[in-house]
Each structure stands twice: as C-alpha cells, then as structure tokens.
Amino acid sequence: MSESLEVHGVDLDDLTLPEPTPEQFRRSLLHHLQYTVGTDPEHASKFDWRMALSYTIRDRALEPWFDATRRTWNEDRKRVYYLSMEFLIGRLLEDATINLGLRDVAVEVFDRLGLDFADIADDEPDAALGNGGLGRLAACYLESMATLGCPAYGYGIRYEHGLFKQRFEGGRQVEAPEDWLVTDNPWSFTRPESAYPVGFRGEVVEQDGRQIWTPQLQVLAEAHDTPVVGYGRQWANTLRLWAAKPSADLFDLERFNAGDFTAAAEPEAWARTLSRVLYPNDTTSRGKELRLSQEYFLTSASVQDIVRRYLETHDDLRRLPEYVAIQMNDTHPAIAGPELIRLLVDDHGFGFDAAVDLSTQVLGYTNHTLLPEALEHWSVGLMRKVLPRHLQIIEQLDRRDAELHGPRPEGVGLIGDDQVRMGDLAFVTSHKINGVSALHTDLVRRDLFPALDSLHPDRIVNVTNGVTPRRWIALANPPLAQLLTDTLGSGWETDLERLKGLEDHIDDPAFREAFGATKRQAKERLSGWLADHHGIEVPTDALYDVQVKRLHEYKRQLMNILWTIAHWQRIKRDPGAGWVPRVKIFGGKAAPSYVMAKDIIRLINDVAAVVNADPETRDLLQVVYPANYNVSMAEKLIPAADLSEQISTAGMEASGTGNMKFALNGALTIGTLDGANVEIREHVGADNFFLFGLTADEVTARRNEPDHARTAIEKSQAMRDVLQAIAEGTFSPDEPNRYGAILDMIWNSDWFLVASDFDSYDETQQAVDRTYLDHERWQRMALLNVARTGYFSSDRSVREYMSRIWNITPAL
Numbered sequence: 001m002s003e004s005l006e007v008h009g010v011d012l013d014d015l016t017l018p019e020p021t022p023e024q025f026r027r028s029l030l031h032h033l034q035y036t037v038g039t040d041p042e043h044a045s046k047f048d049w050r051m052a053l054s055y056t057i058r059d060r061a062l063e064p065w066f067d068a069t070r071r072t073w074n075e076d077r078k079r080v081y082y083l084s085m086e087f088l089i090g091r092l093l094e095d096a097t098i099n100l101g102l103r104d105v106a107v108e109v110f111d112r113l114g115l116d117f118a119d120i121a122d123d124e125p126d127a128a129l130g131n132g133g134l135g136r137l138a139a140c141y142l143e144s145m146a147t148l149g150c151p152a153y154g155y156g157i158r159y160e161h162g163l164f165k166q167r168f169e170g171g172r173q174v175e176a177p178e179d180w181l182v183t184d185n186p187w188s189f190t191r192p193e194s195a196y197p198v199g200f201r202g203e204v205v206e207q208d209g210r211q212i213w214t215p216q217l218q219v220l221a222e223a224h225d226t227p228v229v230g231y232g233r234q235w236a237n238t239l240r241l242w243a244a245k246p247s248a249d250l251f252d253l254e255r256f257n258a259g260d261f262t263a264a265a266e267p268e269a270w271a272r273t274l275s276r277v278l279y280p281n282d283t284t285s286r287g288k289e290l291r292l293s294q295e296y297f298l299t300s301a302s303v304q305d306i307v308r309r310y311l312e313t314h315d316d317l318r319r320l321p322e323y324v325a326i327q328m329n330d331t332h333p334a335i336a337g338p339e340l341i342r343l344l345v346d347d348h349g350f351g352f353d354a355a356v357d358l359s360t361q362v363l364g365y366t367n368h369t370l371l372p373e374a375l376e377h378w379s380v381g382l383m384r385k386v387l388p389r390h391l392q393i394i395e396q397l398d399r400r401d402a403e404l405h406g407p408r409p410e411g412v413g414l415i416g417d418d419q420v421r422m423g424d425l426a427f428v429t430s431h432k433i434n435g436v437s438a439l440h441t442d443l444v445r446r447d448l449f450p451a452l453d454s455l456h457p458d459r460i461v462n463v464t465n466g467v468t469p470r471r472w473i474a475l476a477n478p479p480l481a482q483l484l485t486d487t488l489g490s491g492w493e494t495d496l497e498r499l500k501g502l503e504d505h506i507d508d509p510a511f512r513e514a515f516g517a518t519k520r521q522a523k524e525r526l527s528g529w530l531a532d533h534h535g536i537e538v539p540t541d542a543l544y545d546v547q548v549k550r551l552h553e554y555k556r557q558l559m560n561i562l563w564t565i566a567h568w569q570r571i572k573r574d575p576g577a578g579w580v581p582r583v584k585i586f587g588g589k590a591a592p593s594y595v596m597a598k599d600i601i602r603l604i605n606d607v608a609a610v611v612n613a614d615p616e617t618r619d620l621l622q623v624v625y626p627a628n629y630n631v632s633m634a635e636k637l638i639p640a641a642d643l644s645e646q647i648s649t650a651g652m653e654a655s656g657t658g659n660m661k662f663a664l665n666g667a668l669t670i671g672t673l674d675g676a677n678v679e680i681r682e683h684v685g686a687d688n689f690f691l692f693g694l695t696a697d698e699v700t701a702r703r704n705e706p707d708h709a710r711t712a713i714e715k716s717q718a719m720r721d722v723l724q725a726i727a728e729g730t731f732s733p734d735e736p737n738r739y740g741a742i743l744d745m746i747w748n749s750d751w752f753l754v755a756s757d758f759d760s761y762d763e764t765q766q767a768v769d770r771t772y773l774d775h776e777r778w779q780r781m782a783l784l785n786v787a788r789t790g791y792f793s794s795d796r797s798v799r800e801y802m803s804r805i806w807n808i809t810p811a812l
C-alpha cells in the first residue's frame, strides 16, 4: 500500500474499508439494498439483491484500484495499453468476488438470509463484447495483468449491443439483439471529463509544408471505466470502453429550424452507430465503412488518451517507448500506427522518419489468423474517403519502405490491388509481431509474412495463448478447485505449474476417486442446468463429449455430426455390443450471413431430433445443442466434459483456448496437430491425447490432389452410409433435399478435408470408447491432463509479453 495521502484536508486512508467480517458484509449489503437500490429485504427481487451485492463487492474493488493507479503515477511506471475491438468478459460479479477473497463470506451471508449466492450471481447478464477466442483472450489477459501487477489499460468499445442472442426455430439459428445495457451496469463508471473528438472524412490541405486535416464529421468518444481486480486484491487495472456521442455541432440546427427534423438528426444518429453494435463476423473482413469507422473510433480515442496521459507528467515525447507499450489485438486497431505518426508529425512537429521510429518502438501486433478471408484490407478509395490524412501517411510509409529496402517482390507492400493491407501495415509499424501458438507462429513467418520476416528476422516472436485459472478453474469448477487446494495447498491459482504436484498422488486410489467425484459433480450440475434452463434431460453416467466454439467449416463441427450419425447407425446394427453411453454436446453461434455454417447448425439439430427420439438407441446416444452458447454457458459445460473436441483442419486454428480450458478441467482431447493442440499434446504426453488426422503439410499436399474428397469417400463405407442417410432425408423427411448444399460441398470441393480425415477420426473415436471402458486408465489420463497443463495459464503468457514485447516489469 502507498503512503498516506491528504487531499482537500481528507486523509485518504480514512476512507479505507476494513476487512469485512460476515456481519460487516451483511450490513454493507443491506445498506446498498436500501440506499443504493432503493428497496428493502421484504420486497427485494433477485435483481435487487444482485445489484446490492454488486455494489458491496465493487466498494472493495476500489481500494486496490485507486492504490494501483496512484502507485503507477508515483513510481512513474511504464504502462501497457491493450487495444482490442473485443473484450468477451462475461459476468463480472463472481469473478470479482473470488479475486477479492470474498466468496466464502458472501456465500455465508446469503445463506443466513435464506438466499443462494450462486442463484443471485446467475442473474447477471454476460458482457458479450466479443465474438470468440480473440475477445475472450483479451479478457483473460486483462485479468492476468491485474493479478501480476502489470500496469495496464484495456481499451475497447462500449457496444450497446454485444454479440447477438441465438435461438433455434425448427432447428434453424435465429438471431435477436443482445441488450446487456438495458439494466444498470454496476461495474462501469462514466467519465464525461475524459472525452475526445474523433474526426472522419473531410479534406487535407498543405500549408507551409504541413498537412492540415479538417474533418467533415466529428464525434465524441466518452470513457466508461470498469475496474479489473487481480487475484489477491493487490492490484487492479482499468478497462476503458468508449461510447460514441454526437458532438454538439453535429446537430444541424439550420435544418431543424427549417422544419426538416429527420435530416437534422441524421449526423447525430450516425455518430451513435459507432458504438451501437458489435460486428458478428469472426472470420471474414467485408470492407464496410462502418467497421473501418469503428476501428478508427477506438484507436483514435485511445491513442489521444495515451498521449494525453503521458504528457501530464512528461514533456519529451521522444521518451514515449520508455513509458508506453501499445498492443494491437489483431489488425483491427492497426490504424494506430498512422494515427500516432499523424499526432507526432501534425500536432507535435516531429519529422516523418522520427515519428515512424518512435511509433514502431511503442507498438506490437498480435496475429490471430491465417485465413485469407479474415485478413483485413480496405479499398484505397474508402480509406481516402474516411481517413484521408491516414491514407497519405500509409502511402508515405509504403514509399519509405520501398526506398529503404529496394525493389520488392510482387504482392509485397502496404498497398496493392487498390487495397491497403492492414497486416503489412501493422507489421511495419510494430517492433514485435507475434503468433499465438508455436505452429501458428511458424506459419506466420513462412506463409503470411515471408518477405517482411527476411527483412526483419528478429520481429516475429511466439507467445502461446493462455487462460486464466481464476475464472476457468476457481470460478467454473469449485469442487476441483477445492480438491486442488486440499492436495496442493493454496497458491496454485497464481502458480499453476504447481498442478504438477498432482502426479505424486496418481497411484492413490482414494485420490483418484476424489478426482472422479469432482467430474461427477460437474456433470450433475450441468444436467440439472440443462433440465431447468433448456428442458433437456441427459443421463449423468454417460461420456460427455463436447464441442463448443464458433461455427466454422474449418472447425469441422460437420465432421463431428457426421461421425455421430455413423455411430448411431452402428449402434442400431448391433445394439447389444457393449457401447459406451455418450452425450454429444454442441454449442456455438454462426455469423448471421454465413450460410454454410447455419446449414450445419440445422443439420446438428435435425440429427438431434431423430437420434434422441429413437427408442433403440436413446440410452446409448444423445445429441444436445443448447442455444446461445456464451461465456457463462462455457463455465458450466467445460468442467463436465470427459472428451474435448479440437478437430480443426491442421494449419487453420491459430491456437485455440477452449482446448486449454478443457484439459485443465480434466477432459481428454481428441484433436488434430493444429494450433496449441500440438503443445498441449507435448505437455500431457502423447499417450494421454487422442491424436488423429493429417498434419498441416499433408493438408496442403492433399488439397492439390484432384478429387481428394471423392476418393476418400469411396474408400470409407462408414462415410458413404452417413451421406446416403442424409441424402435420403433421414433427418429431414419433410424436405429430403435440405442438405443438398452440404452434400455437394463434401463430394466435390471439401476444402477443409472432412472426407480425408473422417476414417482417422472414426478410428480414434472408437479408441476413445475402449479407453473409457477402462475406468482406471481414463482417470489416470485425465489427471495427467490437469497436472501437466499449468503451462497454459494466461499468467505465463502475459509474463512472456512483458519480457519479450513490452519490456516492462511488474509492480508486485
């Protein structure tokens, strides 16, 4: 804690709250219920209790928050700024309660009130400000930075509507808007004093050798701050989300006075659209003006805020890299380079080269994908229209690069085919570029940036992803967390390599039994929740086989459901063959415009309807697909899984992070050599991982073989039976041709090699069944997965960013 401080005659230490006893906690809670929420215990709804609890917890977060902020200022520390269009944080209440060390007290106080803490916490809406892995990773990293005492800000957009809500109608995905801000958000503090103008469009004119940009439109970015408390409440950082507000001069008073009310309000409406809704595409970049405007809105407000904060206590911008590290989460904020250069050159009188050097020292870029359709590029025309000054800077950067490095091979450069290539832009304005798993980083070097890598061989580094054990073990899986604490003592939460100590107990049958009991409890909890919230009944003694993630062809949910059909057909042929009862669980959303992904969703639901209604197989196989998969659903599904499906076409999944969460919770993985699966397998040992499928290099080779799909299908009786059943309308009797597009794709193109990998997947699934029948063997394998995956803590990842990229030492 910092030394005592006096401001306005107030000793700030006087404001410090005492360590809460249950009685004090109870008083705080009831005080907030009455004076903040405005109700009393007799009339309070679940929502009222949740709000009172949130304020009670939030009070306790403020001390570490203020304290960390003051220390960072007083010690003049370097700060990390994590710029991301997405922060998939989920719920905050229970996470903050755990990190502040208050869960036991809270549970006890609610018990005494005759209420259930878990039930109250379950009332909180998810903050779904992200699509999937990239956004969730940002949330895990924020939590780890706070736990490690790395001074940091997350910068994002305060979307009014996060990722859409999914429901199924006749098996089809239907989207509805998400509304997390409709009820009060107790975690957010509005900072109207921190608002920045962000300009768009307009003209650039040269005056006395300087470029003057006069934007045509201006919006205000208003800051909304959420404290992010680290585990052990020693440190807290800020998640600063920008809301778009019309600036006063946007309202067209002249038109209004002339009676054209609608037109007068148009520019104002446009301004608000910037923070209206999260783009739901996670794998395509469509070059839409609104998206580019949102990206610039986030980036400009953040960079202005960063420079303003630096200049409050420093006067020499040349020393910026000693105090500031900016990390770009993929290319979405890659306009940060040109923006920083613009501020340095246009507002602070820097020469172009000096501004570029400085920006490059400050910026880092994380790449999350190799998929060509996901790589961002903007047409030069659009860029000129929306950000004319930035386009000039990009052109100048491109010329400078060409001059520095001589003639460039075809396809290299920041601009080509009339497009600005954001990956190349991010690369040349960053001192470090990182991939998110060892395999992915190799492919980033070899396939994505071969030319830039040979020019700058020290720039590309790897930082394998990680996940926070506080949310993904302590919060999601309390029985496992308790067993870990009983066995290893406390401290594993922040030193996850201690899980290795579990191996000492692996030969102790009582310990294995206790470990098995944690899985059983998680399954019981899940099956209760599925019954209560989705009206789905599942047995608790079956093998839970789970694939949860965004729907995409490369992730191959299709292969999983095809195998499910093959398995069902086999059971029907020989019902008495001693099958392992399985529950196949799917979860995930498709981008609303992704037709093939939506077809796959419908097929899964159609198969579920037929298979689940089959009296011959119903005790042996069920298919469930609870709608609206999100972070809080993941917290329920992952601890209950026996088998984790990580079956992407090799070379396509940059890392995966779900794969880590499952292994840490004692699920075995069936997976390809893709992304971080490779490293997970190395850590847990090849014997404790169900590997199948082509390698990344084999995938490339196979794609070049003409008719590879047809050849594979013709070799596989199982696959043919499955495709025939679909073609005959077994799962869509009212519309036999419903899956014509899927069948055509599988037979004739199959870019993601479902057919080529099917038999290998099938054999490996059968090995899963055999292994599961050997109860002790399965338990040992599962235990070794937990014991050996401590490496995948996001604390380790963040430490690597701190040393390899940010050059920052933690304050704790």
Ligand code: BZD
Binding pocket: 131, 132, 133, 134, 135, 137, 281, 282, 283, 284, 368, 369, 374, 436, 465, 653, 654, 655, 656, 657, 675
């Ligand atoms: O990032 C994902 C990758 O697909 C995963 O393999 C990886 O583990 C995670 C974290 O590194 N990428 C995304 O989630 N990408 C997006 O969500 C996204 C969002 C908007 C636009 C483009 C991509």
